[in-house]
Amino acid sequence: MGKLAQASVDYIIIVGLLLTVALIVIALFGLMPDFANNIRVSQEKDFWQIQAKPFSVQNSFYDNETQRVYLALESRADSPLIIKSMNFNGEQLAIFSYNSTLTDGVGSNFCTIQTCKFSPCDCTLSIGAYSNRTIVTEYFGEESDLCAQSAGSFSTNLSITFKVPGSNANLTQTSVYPLPVFCRNSFNN
Amino acid sequence: MELKGQLSAEFLIILGVVLLVALVAVSLSIFFTQSSQDISQTESSAYWSTQAQPVRIVDMEGYYYASTPSSGEISLLLENIDSKPITIKSFVLEPYGSETTFNVYSNHSSAGSTTGLTLYGTAGASALTGLSITLAPSERKSVYLRTAVACSDTTTTVRTSTSKYYNDFTIYYDTPYFSGLSFKGLRPISGRCNPN
Numbered sequence: 001m002g003k004l005a006q007a008s009v010d011y012i013i014i015v016g017l018l019l020t021v022a023l024i025v026i027a028l029f030g031l032m033p034d035f036a037n038n039i040r041v042s043q044e045k046d047f048w049q050i051q052a053k054p055f056s057v058q059n060s061f062y063d064n065e066t067q068r069v070y071l072a073l074e075s076r077a078d079s080p081l082i083i084k085s086m087n088f089n090g091e092q093l094a095i096f097s098y099n100s101t102l103t104d105g106v107g108s109n110f111c112t113i114q115t116c117k118f119s120p121c122d123c124t125l126s127i128g129a130y131s132n133r134t135i136v137t138e139y140f141g142e143e144s145d146l147c148a149q150s151a152g153s154f155s156t157n158l159s160i161t162f163k164v165p166g167s168n169a170n171l172t173q174t175s176v177y178p179l180p181v182f183c184r185n186s187f188n189n
Numbered sequence: 190m191e192l193k194g195q196l197s198a199e200f201l202i203i204l205g206v207v208l209l210v211a212l213v214a215v216s217l218s219i220f221f222t223q224s225s226q227d228i229s230q231t232e233s234s235a236y237w238s239t240q241a242q243p244v245r246i247v248d249m250e251g252y253y254y255a256s257t258p259s260s261g262e263i264s265l266l267l268e269n270i271d272s273k274p275i276t277i278k279s280f281v282l283e284p285y286g287s288e289t290t291f292n293v294y295s296n297h298s299s300a301g302s303t304t305g306l307t308l309y310g311t312a313g314a315s316a317l318t319g320l321s322i323t324l325a326p327s328e329r330k331s332v333y334l335r336t337a338v339a340c341s342d343t344t345t346t347v348r349t350s351t352s353k354y355y356n357d358f359t360i361y362y363d364t365p366y367f368s369g370l371s372f373k374g375l376r377p378i379s380g381r382c383n384p385n
Binding site for chain 2: 010011014015017018021022024035038041046049050058059061070072098100105132134152153182183184185
Protein backbone atom coordinates (compact mmCIF):
# COMPACT_ATOMS: atom_id res chain seq x y z
CA MET A 1 0.00 0.00 0.00
CA GLY A 2 2.87 2.33 0.88
CA LYS A 3 4.52 1.81 -2.50
CA LEU A 4 1.24 2.44 -4.27
CA ALA A 5 0.81 5.76 -2.41
CA GLN A 6 4.42 6.67 -3.27
CA ALA A 7 3.76 5.92 -6.94
CA SER A 8 0.64 8.11 -6.88
CA VAL A 9 2.58 11.03 -5.42
CA ASP A 10 5.28 10.57 -8.07
CA TYR A 11 2.59 10.50 -10.71
CA ILE A 12 0.96 13.72 -9.47
CA ILE A 13 4.30 15.52 -9.22
CA ILE A 14 5.27 14.50 -12.73
CA VAL A 15 1.90 15.51 -14.16
CA GLY A 16 2.26 18.85 -12.36
CA LEU A 17 5.70 19.32 -13.90
CA LEU A 18 4.37 18.34 -17.27
CA LEU A 19 1.58 20.91 -17.07
CA THR A 20 4.02 23.63 -15.93
CA VAL A 21 6.39 22.94 -18.78
CA ALA A 22 3.48 22.82 -21.24
CA LEU A 23 2.35 26.22 -19.97
CA ILE A 24 5.82 27.65 -20.61
CA VAL A 25 5.84 26.22 -24.11
CA ILE A 26 2.40 27.68 -24.85
CA ALA A 27 3.54 31.06 -23.53
CA LEU A 28 6.65 30.93 -25.70
CA PHE A 29 4.52 30.19 -28.70
CA GLY A 30 2.46 33.29 -28.09
CA LEU A 31 3.96 34.63 -31.30
CA MET A 32 2.19 31.92 -33.31
CA PRO A 33 -1.05 33.86 -33.85
CA ASP A 34 0.99 36.67 -35.45
CA PHE A 35 2.44 34.24 -37.98
CA ALA A 36 -0.96 32.69 -38.68
CA ASN A 37 -2.47 36.13 -39.17
CA ASN A 38 0.38 37.04 -41.49
CA ILE A 39 -0.26 34.00 -43.68
CA ARG A 40 -3.98 34.75 -43.82
CA VAL A 41 -3.38 38.36 -44.88
CA SER A 42 -0.92 37.21 -47.57
CA GLN A 43 -3.47 34.76 -48.95
CA GLU A 44 -6.16 37.42 -49.06
CA LYS A 45 -3.85 39.91 -50.73
CA ASP A 46 -2.71 37.37 -53.32
CA PHE A 47 -6.30 36.47 -54.09
CA TRP A 48 -7.35 40.06 -54.70
CA GLN A 49 -4.19 40.95 -56.63
CA ILE A 50 -3.89 37.86 -58.80
CA GLN A 51 -7.08 35.80 -58.95
CA ALA A 52 -10.03 38.13 -58.48
CA LYS A 53 -12.12 38.76 -61.62
CA PRO A 54 -13.32 40.84 -63.32
CA PHE A 55 -11.85 43.38 -60.91
CA SER A 56 -8.62 42.87 -59.02
CA VAL A 57 -7.34 45.16 -56.29
CA GLN A 58 -3.66 45.96 -56.68
CA ASN A 59 -3.36 48.34 -53.75
CA SER A 60 -5.62 48.88 -50.77
CA PHE A 61 -4.84 51.03 -47.80
CA TYR A 62 -6.63 52.97 -45.13
CA ASP A 63 -5.24 56.34 -44.25
CA ASN A 64 -5.38 57.11 -40.56
CA GLU A 65 -5.53 60.85 -41.10
CA THR A 66 -8.18 61.14 -43.82
CA GLN A 67 -10.02 58.00 -42.60
CA ARG A 68 -10.60 56.91 -46.18
CA VAL A 69 -9.81 53.75 -48.08
CA TYR A 70 -7.70 54.11 -51.22
CA LEU A 71 -7.96 51.39 -53.85
CA ALA A 72 -6.15 50.65 -57.10
CA LEU A 73 -8.59 48.64 -59.21
CA GLU A 74 -7.62 46.70 -62.28
CA SER A 75 -10.11 45.35 -64.80
CA ARG A 76 -9.39 41.93 -66.24
CA ALA A 77 -12.36 42.11 -68.61
CA ASP A 78 -11.86 42.34 -72.37
CA SER A 79 -14.50 45.03 -72.66
CA PRO A 80 -15.24 48.24 -70.73
CA LEU A 81 -17.27 47.90 -67.55
CA ILE A 82 -19.19 50.37 -65.39
CA ILE A 83 -19.08 50.06 -61.60
CA LYS A 84 -22.43 50.99 -60.09
CA SER A 85 -21.69 50.45 -56.44
CA MET A 86 -19.09 49.09 -54.04
CA ASN A 87 -19.78 47.70 -50.59
CA PHE A 88 -17.66 46.90 -47.56
CA ASN A 89 -19.36 44.30 -45.39
CA GLY A 90 -22.68 45.17 -47.03
CA GLU A 91 -22.36 48.93 -46.46
CA GLN A 92 -22.20 51.03 -49.59
CA LEU A 93 -19.19 53.23 -50.20
CA ALA A 94 -19.03 56.67 -51.73
CA ILE A 95 -16.55 56.61 -54.61
CA PHE A 96 -14.25 59.43 -55.68
CA SER A 97 -11.49 59.64 -58.22
CA TYR A 98 -7.94 59.75 -56.88
CA ASN A 99 -6.22 63.03 -57.62
CA SER A 100 -2.54 62.94 -56.77
CA THR A 101 -2.27 66.73 -56.90
CA LEU A 102 -4.63 67.20 -53.96
CA THR A 103 -3.54 66.89 -50.34
CA ASP A 104 -5.95 64.11 -49.43
CA GLY A 105 -6.11 62.70 -52.96
CA VAL A 106 -9.90 63.05 -53.11
CA GLY A 107 -11.03 64.03 -56.60
CA SER A 108 -14.41 64.12 -58.28
CA ASN A 109 -17.43 62.24 -56.98
CA PHE A 110 -18.65 59.27 -59.04
CA CYS A 111 -21.90 58.87 -57.10
CA THR A 112 -25.15 60.80 -57.17
CA ILE A 113 -24.77 62.08 -53.63
CA GLN A 114 -21.81 62.88 -51.45
CA THR A 115 -22.23 59.99 -49.04
CA CYS A 116 -23.82 56.62 -49.65
CA LYS A 117 -23.88 55.75 -46.00
CA PHE A 118 -27.51 56.47 -45.20
CA SER A 119 -29.27 55.70 -48.47
CA PRO A 120 -28.35 53.74 -51.59
CA CYS A 121 -26.85 55.92 -54.26
CA ASP A 122 -26.11 55.32 -57.86
CA CYS A 123 -22.50 55.53 -58.95
CA THR A 124 -20.95 55.47 -62.40
CA LEU A 125 -17.30 54.58 -62.58
CA SER A 126 -16.12 53.47 -66.01
CA ILE A 127 -13.11 51.22 -66.41
CA GLY A 128 -11.70 50.32 -69.82
CA ALA A 129 -10.74 46.80 -70.82
CA TYR A 130 -7.59 45.65 -68.98
CA SER A 131 -7.24 49.11 -67.42
CA ASN A 132 -6.47 50.51 -63.99
CA ARG A 133 -8.40 53.06 -61.95
CA THR A 134 -7.26 54.52 -58.67
CA ILE A 135 -10.11 55.59 -56.42
CA VAL A 136 -10.84 56.90 -52.97
CA THR A 137 -13.72 55.41 -51.02
CA GLU A 138 -15.44 56.90 -48.06
CA TYR A 139 -17.38 54.94 -45.54
CA PHE A 140 -15.45 54.95 -42.36
CA GLY A 141 -15.52 58.71 -41.96
CA GLU A 142 -17.95 58.56 -39.09
CA GLU A 143 -16.62 55.34 -37.68
CA SER A 144 -13.93 54.81 -35.12
CA ASP A 145 -10.43 54.36 -36.45
CA LEU A 146 -10.34 50.70 -37.48
CA CYS A 147 -6.58 50.69 -37.65
CA ALA A 148 -6.41 51.54 -33.97
CA GLN A 149 -7.83 48.10 -33.25
CA SER A 150 -5.75 46.10 -35.68
CA ALA A 151 -2.14 45.14 -36.19
CA GLY A 152 -1.27 46.90 -39.39
CA SER A 153 -4.26 45.82 -41.44
CA PHE A 154 -7.89 44.79 -41.30
CA SER A 155 -9.99 42.70 -43.65
CA THR A 156 -13.38 43.50 -45.09
CA ASN A 157 -15.75 41.77 -47.49
CA LEU A 158 -15.74 43.74 -50.72
CA SER A 159 -18.49 43.39 -53.28
CA ILE A 160 -18.64 45.29 -56.55
CA THR A 161 -21.81 45.72 -58.60
CA PHE A 162 -21.16 46.50 -62.24
CA LYS A 163 -22.64 46.29 -65.69
CA VAL A 164 -21.57 46.17 -69.29
CA PRO A 165 -22.22 49.45 -71.15
CA GLY A 166 -25.52 49.27 -73.04
CA SER A 167 -26.88 46.55 -70.79
CA ASN A 168 -29.38 47.01 -67.99
CA ALA A 169 -28.35 43.87 -66.14
CA ASN A 170 -26.32 44.45 -62.99
CA LEU A 171 -23.76 41.83 -62.05
CA THR A 172 -22.08 41.53 -58.68
CA GLN A 173 -18.56 40.38 -57.85
CA THR A 174 -18.45 39.13 -54.28
CA SER A 175 -15.63 38.26 -51.93
CA VAL A 176 -14.24 34.75 -51.97
CA TYR A 177 -11.68 36.05 -49.53
CA PRO A 178 -11.98 39.31 -47.58
CA LEU A 179 -9.98 42.22 -48.89
CA PRO A 180 -7.04 43.12 -46.65
CA VAL A 181 -6.76 46.85 -46.15
CA PHE A 182 -3.40 48.05 -44.90
CA CYS A 183 -3.07 50.85 -42.40
CA ARG A 184 -0.92 53.77 -43.35
CA ASN A 185 0.25 56.47 -41.01
CA SER A 186 0.10 59.42 -43.33
CA PHE A 187 -0.62 60.27 -46.87
CA ASN A 188 1.56 63.07 -48.09
CA ASN A 189 1.08 64.27 -51.60
CA MET B 190 4.36 -7.60 -8.67
CA GLU B 191 2.28 -7.06 -11.78
CA LEU B 192 0.89 -3.79 -10.36
CA LYS B 193 4.39 -2.61 -9.52
CA GLY B 194 5.54 -3.35 -13.08
CA GLN B 195 2.58 -1.45 -14.49
CA LEU B 196 3.37 1.61 -12.34
CA SER B 197 7.04 1.53 -13.34
CA ALA B 198 6.15 1.48 -17.02
CA GLU B 199 3.77 4.42 -16.60
CA PHE B 200 6.41 6.27 -14.61
CA LEU B 201 9.03 5.77 -17.32
CA ILE B 202 6.68 6.80 -20.11
CA ILE B 203 5.62 9.97 -18.29
CA LEU B 204 9.20 10.75 -17.33
CA GLY B 205 10.21 10.37 -20.99
CA VAL B 206 7.49 12.74 -22.13
CA VAL B 207 8.43 15.26 -19.45
CA LEU B 208 12.09 15.16 -20.45
CA LEU B 209 11.22 15.56 -24.11
CA VAL B 210 8.95 18.53 -23.49
CA ALA B 211 11.46 20.02 -21.08
CA LEU B 212 14.17 19.73 -23.72
CA VAL B 213 12.04 21.58 -26.25
CA ALA B 214 11.13 24.22 -23.68
CA VAL B 215 14.73 24.74 -22.62
CA SER B 216 15.89 25.00 -26.24
CA LEU B 217 13.22 27.56 -27.01
CA SER B 218 14.00 29.43 -23.80
CA ILE B 219 17.67 29.65 -24.69
CA PHE B 220 16.78 30.84 -28.16
CA PHE B 221 14.21 33.41 -27.10
CA THR B 222 15.40 34.61 -23.72
CA GLN B 223 19.13 35.14 -23.70
CA SER B 224 18.47 38.60 -22.32
CA SER B 225 15.70 41.15 -22.32
CA GLN B 226 17.43 43.00 -25.15
CA ASP B 227 17.58 39.83 -27.19
CA ILE B 228 13.84 39.35 -26.66
CA SER B 229 13.24 42.84 -27.93
CA GLN B 230 15.60 42.29 -30.83
CA THR B 231 14.00 38.96 -31.68
CA GLU B 232 10.53 40.46 -31.64
CA SER B 233 11.71 43.36 -33.73
CA SER B 234 13.45 41.11 -36.25
CA ALA B 235 10.48 38.75 -36.40
CA TYR B 236 8.06 41.59 -37.05
CA TRP B 237 10.14 43.33 -39.70
CA SER B 238 11.13 40.14 -41.49
CA THR B 239 7.74 38.41 -41.51
CA GLN B 240 4.90 40.85 -40.97
CA ALA B 241 5.80 44.29 -42.28
CA GLN B 242 4.02 45.27 -45.50
CA PRO B 243 4.94 45.94 -48.28
CA VAL B 244 8.66 46.29 -47.53
CA ARG B 245 10.31 43.89 -45.13
CA ILE B 246 13.68 44.08 -43.44
CA VAL B 247 15.14 40.62 -43.68
CA ASP B 248 18.39 41.57 -41.96
CA MET B 249 19.51 44.52 -39.88
CA GLU B 250 22.87 45.38 -38.29
CA GLY B 251 24.25 48.33 -36.39
CA TYR B 252 27.84 49.57 -36.52
CA TYR B 253 29.70 51.87 -34.17
CA TYR B 254 32.91 53.35 -35.52
CA ALA B 255 35.61 54.41 -33.10
CA SER B 256 37.17 56.52 -35.86
CA THR B 257 33.93 58.44 -36.49
CA PRO B 258 32.08 58.03 -33.19
CA SER B 259 29.49 60.69 -33.92
CA SER B 260 28.18 58.86 -36.97
CA GLY B 261 26.97 55.28 -36.71
CA GLU B 262 25.61 53.05 -39.41
CA ILE B 263 22.50 50.92 -39.62
CA SER B 264 22.50 48.45 -42.48
CA LEU B 265 19.15 47.12 -43.64
CA LEU B 266 18.45 44.42 -46.18
CA LEU B 267 15.10 45.40 -47.65
CA GLU B 268 12.72 43.18 -49.58
CA ASN B 269 9.69 44.17 -51.61
CA ILE B 270 7.03 41.55 -50.93
CA ASP B 271 4.41 43.20 -53.14
CA SER B 272 3.62 42.07 -56.65
CA LYS B 273 4.37 45.55 -58.02
CA PRO B 274 7.49 47.68 -57.93
CA ILE B 275 7.93 50.06 -55.01
CA THR B 276 10.01 53.22 -54.95
CA ILE B 277 11.35 54.17 -51.56
CA LYS B 278 11.43 57.92 -51.07
CA SER B 279 12.68 58.25 -47.51
CA PHE B 280 13.23 56.72 -44.09
CA VAL B 281 12.61 58.33 -40.74
CA LEU B 282 14.32 57.13 -37.57
CA GLU B 283 12.70 58.24 -34.34
CA PRO B 284 13.37 59.88 -32.05
CA TYR B 285 15.47 62.01 -34.33
CA GLY B 286 16.18 64.97 -32.04
CA SER B 287 18.07 67.59 -33.96
CA GLU B 288 18.98 65.26 -36.81
CA THR B 289 16.27 65.81 -39.39
CA THR B 290 18.27 64.47 -42.33
CA PHE B 291 20.87 61.76 -42.81
CA ASN B 292 22.61 60.13 -45.74
CA VAL B 293 21.77 56.73 -47.18
CA TYR B 294 24.40 54.73 -49.05
CA SER B 295 24.36 51.61 -51.17
CA ASN B 296 27.45 50.07 -49.60
CA HIS B 297 28.86 49.42 -46.16
CA SER B 298 31.59 51.46 -44.59
CA SER B 299 34.23 49.16 -43.21
CA ALA B 300 36.02 51.73 -41.07
CA GLY B 301 33.61 54.61 -40.73
CA SER B 302 34.78 56.80 -43.57
CA THR B 303 32.27 57.71 -46.25
CA THR B 304 34.99 57.91 -48.87
CA GLY B 305 34.26 55.53 -51.69
CA LEU B 306 30.65 55.00 -50.67
CA THR B 307 27.86 55.40 -53.22
CA LEU B 308 25.22 57.82 -52.05
CA TYR B 309 21.57 56.96 -52.65
CA GLY B 310 20.43 60.30 -51.29
CA THR B 311 19.21 62.01 -48.17
CA ALA B 312 16.48 60.75 -45.88
CA GLY B 313 14.90 61.94 -42.66
CA ALA B 314 11.98 63.98 -41.37
CA SER B 315 13.04 66.99 -43.44
CA ALA B 316 13.75 64.98 -46.59
CA LEU B 317 10.66 62.87 -47.25
CA THR B 318 11.39 62.62 -50.97
CA GLY B 319 15.18 62.57 -50.88
CA LEU B 320 15.58 59.01 -52.13
CA SER B 321 14.52 57.07 -55.18
CA ILE B 322 15.33 53.45 -54.49
CA THR B 323 13.26 51.13 -56.64
CA LEU B 324 12.58 47.58 -55.56
CA ALA B 325 11.12 45.19 -58.11
CA PRO B 326 8.70 42.54 -56.81
CA SER B 327 10.58 40.16 -54.50
CA GLU B 328 13.80 42.10 -55.01
CA ARG B 329 16.16 42.56 -52.09
CA LYS B 330 18.43 45.55 -51.72
CA SER B 331 20.79 46.70 -48.98
CA VAL B 332 20.79 50.26 -47.72
CA TYR B 333 23.18 51.81 -45.22
CA LEU B 334 21.96 54.66 -43.04
CA ARG B 335 24.66 56.91 -41.62
CA THR B 336 23.13 58.59 -38.64
CA ALA B 337 23.95 60.28 -35.36
CA VAL B 338 20.88 58.89 -33.59
CA ALA B 339 22.04 55.27 -33.53
CA CYS B 340 25.35 53.63 -32.69
CA SER B 341 27.04 56.93 -31.98
CA ASP B 342 28.46 58.72 -28.95
CA THR B 343 26.38 61.84 -29.45
CA THR B 344 23.57 62.87 -27.14
CA THR B 345 21.27 63.60 -30.04
CA THR B 346 18.46 61.67 -28.38
CA VAL B 347 18.03 59.91 -25.06
CA ARG B 348 18.12 56.58 -26.87
CA THR B 349 21.38 57.18 -28.66
CA SER B 350 23.97 54.67 -27.56
CA THR B 351 27.25 53.24 -28.78
CA SER B 352 26.29 49.69 -27.88
CA LYS B 353 22.73 49.26 -29.14
CA TYR B 354 20.12 50.91 -31.28
CA TYR B 355 16.38 51.04 -30.73
CA ASN B 356 14.49 53.33 -33.08
CA ASP B 357 11.00 53.61 -34.45
CA PHE B 358 11.20 53.33 -38.19
CA THR B 359 9.00 54.72 -40.94
CA ILE B 360 9.33 54.01 -44.65
CA TYR B 361 8.02 56.52 -47.20
CA TYR B 362 7.33 55.06 -50.61
CA ASP B 363 5.44 55.30 -53.89
CA THR B 364 3.61 52.52 -55.69
CA PRO B 365 2.68 52.56 -59.39
CA TYR B 366 -0.77 53.75 -58.27
CA PHE B 367 -0.26 56.03 -55.28
CA SER B 368 2.45 58.39 -54.16
CA GLY B 369 3.37 59.72 -50.76
CA LEU B 370 2.55 56.58 -48.80
CA SER B 371 4.23 55.75 -45.54
CA PHE B 372 4.06 53.16 -42.86
CA LYS B 373 5.55 53.15 -39.43
CA GLY B 374 6.53 49.73 -38.12
CA LEU B 375 4.55 48.33 -35.25
CA ARG B 376 7.90 47.42 -33.70
CA PRO B 377 11.07 49.51 -33.67
CA ILE B 378 14.20 48.37 -35.39
CA SER B 379 16.73 47.31 -32.80
CA GLY B 380 19.95 45.45 -32.26
CA ARG B 381 23.50 45.66 -31.04
CA CYS B 382 26.09 48.02 -32.48
CA ASN B 383 28.99 46.01 -33.85
CA PRO B 384 32.25 47.72 -32.91
CA ASN B 385 34.48 48.64 -35.80
